[in-house]
Amino acid sequence: MPKLKTNKGVAKRFKLTKSGKVKRNKAGHSHILAKKSRKRKRNLRQAGLVDKKDEKKLKRLMPYS
Numbered sequence: 001m002p003k004l005k006t007n008k009g010v011a012k013r014f015k016l017t018k019s020g021k022v023k024r025n026k027a028g029h030s031h032i033l034a035k036k037s038r039k040r041k042r043n044l045r046q047a048g049l050v051d052k053k054d055e056k057k058l059k060r061l062m063p064y065s
Contacts, residue, residue, distance in 0.1 A: 007061035014050065014058055016065050022050040022058050 015023045028036075029044035036044075050058060 004063040006063060006065070010058060010061040011065065014062065016059075016062070017049075022055050023047050024050050 013024065017023055024047065026044045026046070026048050029041065033041060
């Protein structure tokens, strides 16, 4: 059986937690920050979790993580 290739774009953007959930960074924290409130920018720094419906697809793209 050949080895499976990891999708490098997905591997750079997502990480797996110890319990097997997929962790992601939140969008919207790179530019046009002046109009966003301090609270909103602070909350964008924290990592979020991927929705259950998309987890299976992402795990297939990261077979060895």
